[in-house]
Amino acid sequence: MPAGFKVVSVRQSGGLTCRVLGLDWADMIWKLALTAFLLLPLPLGAGVSVHRADSFGVVFRYEPGPVRLEKGISGEVSVEFPDADHLAQPGELDLPSKVVRIGIPQTGGVRLKVKTGPVETFDRIAVPLAVPCEEKGSRGRGAEGSSPRAPEPWNPGTLDFSGFVPGSVAEFGPVEQFRDIRVVEVRLSPVRYDPGARVLKVYDRIDIEVSFEEQPFSNSRPDPLDGPICRLLLNGDQALGWKLDQEQDRRNFFDRAPHWVKVRVCSTGIHSISGSDLEELGVGPAGIDPATLAMFTLGEHSLNGPYPDSMLEVPIFIEGEEDGRLDPDDRVVFYGLGANHWTNRCSVYVSNYYARHNVYWLAWGGGPGRRMARGLGPDTTGTRIVRTARSVLRQEHDLECPARSGLLWVWRTITKDSDREAASIDIDLGLDYPLKVERVSGRLFSGPKSSADHEIVAYLNHRPIDTLRFYAAPASSPFDFVVDTALPVNFSRNTVTLELRGQGGKKVFLDYLEVEYLRRLSLYSGQLRFLWDDTGTYRFSLRDVAGLPVILDVTEPWAPKMSDGFERDRDRVCFCRRVFRPAEFCVATPGQFLRPERIELRRPGRLTEPGLRADYWVVTPAEFLAPAQKFARYPAGRIPWIPYARVEVVTLEDIYDHYSFGVEEPGA
Numbered sequence: 001m002p003a004g005f006k007v008v009s010v011r012q013s014g015g016l017t018c019r020v021l022g023l024d025w026a027d028m029i030w031k032l033a034l035t036a037f038l039l040l041p042l043p044l045g046a047g048v049s050v051h052r053a054d055s056f057g058v059v060f061r062y063e064p065g066p067v068r069l070e071k072g073i074s075g076e077v078s079v080e081f082p083d084a085d086h087l088a089q090p091g092e093l094d095l096p097s098k099v100v101r102i103g104i105p106q107t108g109g110v111r112l113k114v115k116t117g118p119v120e121t122f123d124r125i126a127v128p129l130a131v132p133c134e135e136k137g138s139r140g141r142g143a144e145g146s147s148p149r150a151p152e153p154w155n156p157g158t159l160d161f162s163g164f165v166p167g168s169v170a171e172f173g174p175v176e177q178f179r180d181i182r183v184v185e186v187r188l189s190p191v192r193y194d195p196g197a198r199v200l201k202v203y204d205r206i207d208i209e210v211s212f213e214e215q216p217f218s219n220s221r222p223d224p225l226d227g228p229i230c231r232l233l234l235n236g237d238q239a240l241g242w243k244l245d246q247e248q249d250r251r252n253f254f255d256r257a258p259h260w261v262k263v264r265v266c267s268t269g270i271h272s273i274s275g276s277d278l279e280e281l282g283v284g285p286a287g288i289d290p291a292t293l294a295m296f297t298l299g300e301h302s303l304n305g306p307y308p309d310s311m312l313e314v315p316i317f318i319e320g321e322e323d324g325r326l327d328p329d330d331r332v333v334f335y336g337l338g339a340n341h342w343t344n345r346c347s348v349y350v351s352n353y354y355a356r357h358n359v360y361w362l363a364w365g366g367g368p369g370r371r372m373a374r375g376l377g378p379d380t381t382g383t384r385i386v387r388t389a390r391s392v393l394r395q396e397h398d399l400e401c402p403a404r405s406g407l408l409w410v411w412r413t414i415t416k417d418s419d420r421e422a423a424s425i426d427i428d429l430g431l432d433y434p435l436k437v438e439r440v441s442g443r444l445f446s447g448p449k450s451s452a453d454h455e456i457v458a459y460l461n462h463r464p465i466d467t468l469r470f471y472a473a474p475a476s477s478p479f480d481f482v483v484d485t486a487l488p489v490n491f492s493r494n495t496v497t498l499e500l501r502g503q504g505g506k507k508v509f510l511d512y513l514e515v516e517y518l519r520r521l522s523l524y525s526g527q528l529r530f531l532w533d534d535t536g537t538y539r540f541s542l543r544d545v546a547g548l549p550v551i552l553d554v555t556e557p558w559a560p561k562m563s564d565g566f567e568r569d570r571d572r573v574c575f576c577r578r579v580f581r582p583a584e585f586c587v588a589t590p591g592q593f594l595r596p597e598r599i600e601l602r603r604p605g606r607l608t609e610p611g612l613r614a615d616y617w618v619v620t621p622a623e624f625l626a627p628a629q630k631f632a633r634y635p636a637g638r639i640p641w642i643p644y645a646r647v648e649v650v651t652l653e654d655i656y657d658h659y660s661f662g663v664e665e666p667g668a
Contacts, residue, residue: 047083048100053235057110057211058102060234064190067202069122076128079191079200087187088130093165093195095127098188099173101232103181103239108214109310110184114170117205125200127193164192169206174306178229180221180243182309186210216242253310253661254605257294257366259283262662264357264598265336269527270550270586272593273362275328281601285328290321294369295334296361298661299558300343304354305667307660312558314360315372317550319590333593335552335560335586336360339663345531345555345584346392349514352665357597359662361604372552372562383539383576388435389530391519395427396512402447408475410445410509414456414500423506424499427513432528433520434489440465440496441482441514446472447507454479454508459497460487478511489517523549527588537578540585545573547589555583604657607650614648615639622651 052059065082072078084096104110166189173185190203220241223229230236254260261281265271275285296311320330339352352358363369398409416423431437437460446454456468458481465487470479496515500508521528524544532538542549551563566575577583606612616635620628632647639645660668 047098048234050234053238055105055212055216055238057209058235059207059209060100062098062100062188062190062206062208063204064098067120067191069125072128076126077200079127081190086130092130093127093193094130095165095189095191095193097166098190100186100188100234101183102186102210103233103235103242104175104184105212105214105216105242106182106219106244107310108212110172110213111211112170112172112186113209113211114168115207116169116203117207118203120202120204122200122202124198125193126198127195127200163196164194164201166192169203170208174302175308175310176306177244177309178232179223179225181229181233181239182242182244183233183239184210219243219245252605252608253296257292257363259363259365260602260604261362262598262600262602262604262657263295263336263360263362263596264662265360265594266338266357266597267594268336268338268341269529269594270333270552270588270592271336271596272331272333272590273596273599274331275326277599278326279328281599283601285326285330288326288364290318290324290326290330291368292364292366293318293321293326293332294363294366295332296363296661297336297359297558298663300350301663303352304665305660307667311361311661313370314558315370315560317372317374317562331590331593332362333550334360335554335557336594336596337557340396341557342392342394343557345582349394351396354665355663357664360596361662362599372560374562374564383537385539385541385574386521386532387541387543388518388520389532389540390438391432391517391530393429393431393515393517394512395429395514400509402509403475408445408509410511412510413447414498414506414508414510415447416500416502416506418503418505422499422501424497425510427496427498427510429494429496429513429515431489431494431515431517431519432525433522434491434494434517435520436518437485437487437489437494437515438518439482439484439514439516441480443511444468444470444479444481445475445509445511446470446479447509453502454506455501456508457499457501458483459495459499460485461490461494462497463487523587523589523592527586527592527594529554529584529586531582531584532579533582535579535581537576539574539576542573542575542587543571545571545589547591549573549587549589550593551575552586553577553583554586555581560586602653602657604654604662607654607658612648613646615642615645616647618647618649619655620649620651622653625649625651 047063047065048060049063050058050060064084068080070078070080078094079096081096083098085098086094086096087099088094169189169192171187173187176183176185186208188206188208190206192201193199218241221243223243226240230240233239261278263273278285278288293316295314295316297314298307299312301307314334317333318330319333320327337358339355339358341350342348343350395411397411400410400413402408402410402413412425412427414423414425440458440460444456454470454472457464458466458468465485466483468479468481473479496513498510500506519530521530521540521542522544523542523546528542545568549566551566553561553563563575563577566573616639618628618632628649632649635645636647637644656662656664656668
């Protein structure tokens with residue numbers, strides 16, 4: 001078989017007869033039944049009481065019952081309560097939680113409001129990490145023929161957590177589909193833990209209100225599994241009447257518009273697509289109604305799935321749409337996030353280990369598109385002028401792979417031979433218009449065959465700022481460091497030096513560096529992104545502005561707001577903003593807009609077309625499409641157990657577009 005092909009055969013005719021990769025139907029029935037028994041959620045526990053369930057949402061209370069703390073021989077405390085589910089993955093804190101599921105309308109999203117009851121606090125508590133099942137069975141008794149394994153000592157410094165875990169007592173999981181009913185999962189966490197302070201909080205009750213963005217329409221088509229599904233949902237009696245319409249597959253999100261352009265984005269910032277860019281794709285911009293232009297993206301999601309069944313609509317700004325047509329010089333302007341990006345005002349960094357770019361979709365020909373909220377700033381009389389603000393830089397380059405598994409990628413290696421006193425590396429920070437560095441942080445891994453302890457002296461511009469000491473540990477326990485400083489910096493080049501010292505041979509890997517610094521508000525080196533931590537009314541004074549800027553409040557990156565009222569004096573611009581909470585801003589002139597890595601005209605969602613049915617599928621990258629189509633001619637009508645077998649070819653890109661909305665993750 002040619003390289004790059006994957007062949008799957010499925011029989012879709014003849015009632016319920018089926019054959020998949022050599023499995024007969026009896027085998028499949030047995031395996032599906034076993035899978036359903038193991039994976040389907042159990043009915044609701046007694047700790048949940050529903051106060052209201054209707055077409056507007058669900059209101060309920062969760063009371064976990066009395067908490068029980070059991071101290072183990074290693075000093076770790078296991079946490080239990082009567083209605084608990086242990087859902088932590090290996091390496092996560094083993095905190096019990098509760099998962100409930102709610103049936104939701106056929107379209108639209110959901111919102112969550114949370115209130116908590118009395119809180120009980122426990123100090124000096126060490127909560128263990130979850131371990132794989134095979135370790136649970138052997139812990140305390142050892143392997144056959146060996147002595148019992150001693151528990152590993154609890155070390156909060158090895159945990160990659162800051163603050164209380166989980167971050168919220170209630171959060172949504174993925175939107176799923178049980179038969180023809182859309183379902184959202186709500187994970188309740190009545191126990192939260194701060195590993196740094198070793199403080200445990202237990203909530204007596206959690207009051208939840210889940211509201212629906214859109215009203216459901218009635219569709220109570222009977223189904224053999226209505227009874228079990230009804231018992232699995234908090235609002236099962238209502239949700240049974242909200243089934244998806246079989247005549248129109250509502251899971252095909254792309255039915256809402258006839259024309260789609262796939263936009264691949266590598267970096268975070270303000271992007272633009274011009275009418276001439278669409279012309280290069282063979283699309284005549286004169287035939288596009290700019291009022292229907294809309295931008296969509298998957299948004300934040302579970303890495304590698306499961307994926308939601310809809311995308312977020314991102315508000316855009318269209319330069320030149322006032323005349324009612326899209327000209328070659330008109331531009332669609334939007335704020336886009338790269339595959340790796342900051343969230344929550346540069347407090348959480350999202351790393352995608354699979355995809356190199358994020359995907360947005362530009363559509364037209366459907367309903368009116370969403371536009372950025374715009375407005376003039378408040379009165380500037382007596383308003384404080386701001387010329388500097390805080391910014392965060394993260395440098396992470398996956399250049400080396402020291403692990404044989406290929407799963408650990410690092411940036412730099414510090415190698416000290418046994419006959420040397422020290423070894424060091426210099427890192428150019430590349431700060432934009434800096435005034436002062438306030439914090440340097442990062443992650444280090446201990447290399448193989450290193451001596452028991454490591455000592456690293458950190459320098460900023462050749463001035464020592466801290467000495468880092470940590471013990472050799474496996475890659476699953478990296479050393480995260482934070483160094484606070486208030487040193488002035490150079491205007492042009494600033495470096496961090498890490499010097500590895502100590503006796504014997506040593507090897508340490510640097511994963512990434514983060515630098516928080518105070519900077520001037522200047523567009524000299526490109527787009528300006530900065531954070532503002534105070535509240536009130538401020539005039540932000542920008543310098544080196546070579547054109548009319550686009551000023552965005554990107555505190556909520558999926559719903560940026562535009563400030564179109566500003567004062568300009570040569571290369572200086574002042575805009576006023578009333579800040580009600582800590583905010584993040586991004587500013588760029590048209591000459592600084594980012595260009596997408598690639599745009600292409602696509603026909604997504606075709607995998608659900610009624611005429612696209614096959615008994616035998618050939619899956620291939622787009623580069624091998626032509627030979628794959630030739631290959632597909634051979635098995636057509638020649639499969640022994642399938643008379644008149646139909647064969648179809650599908651590309652990986654089609655699968656990504658349909659199941660993960662273009663994001664190239666293997667979970668699709």
